[in-house]
Amino acid sequence: MARGKRGGVEDLGRFRRAVSAWAVGGGAAEAVDEASGLAGGVRMVVLVEGTSDQVALETLAARQGRDLGAEGVAVVPMGGATNIGRFLDVCGPPGLGLALAGLCDVGEERHFRRHLERVGLTDGDLEGLGFHVCRADLEDELIRALGPEGVRQVIEAQGELRPFLTFQGQPAQRGRPVEHQMRRFLGTHSGRKALYAQALVGALALDRVPRPLERLLAHV
Incomplete structure (x- = not known):
């Protein structure tokens, strides 16, 4: 990015907020202008369902010695997978025309594929487009990677x-099954998913990273 690291990261934060306001708020002129003005400093947008996915990706990248913000990679939580169409319209070919990647749950795969095809991204293979699918969801992937005892240690x-x-x-x-109990427990309180996304990723052995996270970071 053209500015120093701190300025670039701050710009990415502003870009992320402006894009969200544009996508969810219906295209207010201020948000459109700000996102458009900052887009030149963005190398890639990674669309994820929620904050916990963002935290997991950024934490894992840091463990691998990377700073996604400094690299111009904006990880954008959409506030739910059903918003994928709006965010593709803003960030993809109909809007800013930025390079895209993403992460989704298996239950949302068809929904993502349909909207990617709608905006002209028709590789046919989601991974080829940079979009990676969790077997159930992010928590399921992390619990299986760590195992019940590893997750129990993190909870403790x-x-x-x-x-x-x-x-x-x-x-x-x-x-x-204890894995099901753990997955449900992580979603019982507001903010708990993000807290445990960071903690569970922090406890992972780097040779046990779930495939969707590993492949997504390799793509970006």
Whole structure:
């Protein structure tokens, strides 16, 4: 990016906010102008469902010695996978025409594919377009990579082992596989997914990185 590292990263933050306001807010002139003015400093936009995905990607990149912001890679949480069409219209060929990549859950794969084809991105292979699919979702990928004992250690390190054990004892959770219980527990409180995205990625051995995250970072 043309400016220093700090200025470039701050510009990416402004770009991310402007793009979100444009996509979700219906194209207010101020947001359109700001996003358009900052787009020249953006090398690639990575579209993800939520903040936890953004945190996971940026944390993993840092562990690999990379700073995505300094590289001009804007990881943009969309506030839900159903917003993919709006963000493609803003960031993709109909709008800013930026290079794109992304991450989605397997349940959203057809939805992503349909909107990518609608804007003219028709490789046929999502990975070929830079869009990678989690087997269930991000939490499932991280839990399988770490294993139940590894996740339990992370939960304990966060001071939440007692709440997790209480959660396991709830009637709706009894008898379910521990991996399912852990996945549900991570989504029970606002902000917990992002907290554990950082903690779980921080605990990963770098030779055990889930394939969608590994391949996405290799692409960008």
